[in-house]
């Protein structure tokens with residue numbers, strides 16, 4: 001097993017979760033507006049859930065099934081959210097997901113983090129495909145995926161039962177080939 005990677009961007013530091021992050025996770029992910037747009041964050045977010053979730057992420061990393069980063073503002077080391085990939089090595093693909101605490105929305109942070117994780121997945125992990133679904137009711141997430149260069153692949157109608165209601169999922173994807181072509185194009189400008 002390799003060491004857990006740390007990624008840096010212009011404004012962010014992406015590192016492995018620690019149990020000490022649990023209080024921040026509970027406080028920020030516990031907000032209904034954050035939880036309701038994700039596939040899995042429970043609501044209400046009860047005591048102990050964050051600790052169990054962090055331990056689970058550590059185990060998924062050890063098993064090679066996942067890579068979930070805590071997102072921090074680099075300048076102040078403030079915890080602002082999470083971004084991760086659920087990896088299926090037999091298909092060389094991963095599902096990207098993320099959330100940010102409400103005070104940190106609409107400042108370009110999710111896009112910045114997503115670009116860094118896509119780059120890591122395609123270059124260091126040599127993944128073939130990374131995909132991300134978002135609820136039809138969550139256009140901000142669609143913008144993140146578009147700005148990160150992913151391609152819209154279609155709508156999965158009423159695919160997901162969330163808090164008692166069927167949700168349409170909008171699906172985005174990127175192939176390693178697309179990513180490398182895009183990187184080459186960017187560096188030639």
Ligand SMILES: CC(C)(COP(=O)(O)OP(=O)(O)OC[C@H]1O[C@@H](n2cnc3c(N)ncnc32)[C@H](O)[C@@H]1OP(=O)(O)O)[C@@H](O)C(=O)NCCC(=O)NCCS
Nearest residue numbers: 034037098099100105106107108109110111134139140143
């Ligand atoms: C989705 C989420 C991660 C976006 O994070 P963020 O850091 O605010 O994203 P960015 O600032 O990089 O980009 C947001 C984009 O959405 C746009 N946006 C925000 N609200 C919008 C709305 N209601 N309708 C359309 N676009 C919207 C912003 O204008 C921005 O686009 P622009 O740069 O073209 O102006 C954040 O809102 C969040 O954590 N939501 C709750 C959890 C969640 O939805 N997770 C994703 C599950 S798939």
